[in-house]
Amino acid sequence: MMRLFRSKIVLALFLMLLVLSFGVVGYKFISGFTWIEAVYMTIITVTTVGFSEVKPLDADAKVFTVFLIVTSVFIFGFAISVITEYLLERNALQVLKKKKVKKKIDNLSNHIVVCGFGRNGIQAAERLKEYKRPFVVIEKDKDVIEHHEETAILFIEGDANDDDVLLKAGIDRAQYLITALPDDAANLFIVLSARQLNKELFIISRASQVTSQSKLRLAGADKVIMPDKIGGDHMASLVVMPDLITFMDKLSMEGEHTTNLEEVEIEDFTQLIDCNSIRDLDLRRKTGCTIIGYIEPDGNYIINPEADLELQPKGKVIVLGRPEQIRKLNEMFQLG
Numbered sequence: 001m002m003r004l005f006r007s008k009i010v011l012a013l014f015l016m017l018l019v020l021s022f023g024v025v026g027y028k029f030i031s032g033f034t035w036i037e038a039v040y041m042t043i044i045t046v047t048t049v050g051f052s053e054v055k056p057l058d059a060d061a062k063v064f065t066v067f068l069i070v071t072s073v074f075i076f077g078f079a080i081s082v083i084t085e086y087l088l089e090r091n092a093l094q095v096l097k098k099k100k101v102k103k104k105i106d107n108l109s110n111h112i113v114v115c116g117f118g119r120n121g122i123q124a125a126e127r128l129k130e131y132k133r134p135f136v137v138i139e140k141d142k143d144v145i146e147h148h149e150e151t152a153i154l155f156i157e158g159d160a161n162d163d164d165v166l167l168k169a170g171i172d173r174a175q176y177l178i179t180a181l182p183d184d185a186a187n188l189f190i191v192l193s194a195r196q197l198n199k200e201l202f203i204i205s206r207a208s209q210v211t212s213q214s215k216l217r218l219a220g221a222d223k224v225i226m227p228d229k230i231g232g233d234h235m236a237s238l239v240v241m242p243d244l245i246t247f248m249d250k251l252s253m254e255g256e257h258t259t260n261l262e263e264v265e266i267e268d269f270t271q272l273i274d275c276n277s278i279r280d281l282d283l284r285r286k287t288g289c290t291i292i293g294y295i296e297p298d299g300n301y302i303i304n305p306e307a308d309l310e311l312q313p314k315g316k317v318i319v320l321g322r323p324e325q326i327r328k329l330n331e332m333f334q335l336g
Contacts, residue, residue, distance in 0.1 A: 009086060012079035019046065019075050023068050031061040046072035101154055105168070108134050110175040115160035115190050117144050120180040120206055120227055125153060136169040161189045166197060177203045184212040188219050195220030262289075262319045262326050266311050268333060278317070279307040287332060288325040293318035 023042030027033045033041060037054045044051045045068050057065065112135040114124055121137065128135045129152075137153055138160040139145055145155045158165035160179065171177065171194055179190045187205045194201055205221040207213050213224045237245045250260070266275075275281050283289045294305040297314035311317075319329060 006086075008082045012075075012082045015075045016079055019068070019072050023072075026064050026068065027061070030064050031055075031057060042068070045069055046076065048073075097149075101156075102168075105136055105154055105156070105170050108136065108170050109173040111135055111170060111173070112176040112178060113138065113166070113169045113171055113174045113194075115177070115179040115187075116181040117141075117148070117155075118180065118182060121178075124178050124180060129153075136174075138165060138169050161186060161193065163193055163197065166190075166193060171197050171201070174198065174201060177201050178205075179203070180206045182206075182208065184208050184216070188212070188216055191216055191219040191221045260320060260322065260326065262321070262329065263295075264317050264319060264329075264333075266315045266317065267313050275311060277307065277311060278305055278309050281311075281317075283319065283329065287321065287329040289319045289321035289329050291317050292320045 020042055023045060024035070024038045027038035027041045028035060031038075031041075033054060041054055045065055048069065112128060112133060114121055114128075114135055114137045117125070117137050117139040121139075125135065125137060135154070136156060138156045138158060140157065140159050142157060145157055148155070156165060156169045158168070160166060160181070177190075177194050179187045179194075181187050181190070184207055187207070191203055191205055194203060202223075203221045204223045204225065205216045207216055207224050207226050208228065210226070210229075213226070216224045234245065269275055269281060278291055278294070281291070283291060292304060294302040294309060294311075295316040295318070296302065297312050302309070319326070321329065
């Protein structure tokens, strides 16, 4: 729709330029005016301002003037109608789009709220899209939102420090919050506000300074991530043990078709099979996947657990496998 309006505007501007050029050339060669006089006569004619002619017009010039006036009235009228229609339609589409976005957000629950759509925010959003997890992005830069308006991302325009903006994003119904602003102070205020609005929210915050980590945790953040530190550690590790780090990079988690790692709750298994230990699961034989970790209900991590490890309903297993093995696991146990 907007492309159609843009093409109409281009046509209207072209016709206006054409009629102006036609008038200037006509007065120049029909009445023998100078170029300046021809431009002046054309402008006062098409705008119908009523100023006097540069000099008396002969019969041919008068006929040309009448034709120019009639033509310009229609063309300028067409241009004004197109521009007016474009502005009204654009406002109507924006209002309609905001209503649709609001309706979609109001229907969300247990979703993720992402604050900031910079480098880290975009990466987080892309990963969530790959995993088909519902999320809402809060961004105060209107230009950034308009640049990504063709995507299926749900945007809320505003400052994430504002409680009303957080509530518009459904923070009271959300399960996770990712605040990825480059300013630690801004992230701190967002964490404080979000924790106040939703006590059960799991909050992940970005930090730029080491000294900000403890403050963010004290404010209510469950996890604090320092992208610069992670990047530096990764580059140094490529020097110390390049093959191991390259292998770890191969354990891709880019999406459902290229996943090598999967996290599964024990309750997902117990609904289908009777399992008391990792041996009872027998995932290696059934799917080809290997259990490389176990997370106890209290959050304790066990790497490479024993086969006889007793499983608890609230625990989770970390599974390693090739993409086709992970898909077989998901299909067999109807996961994800």
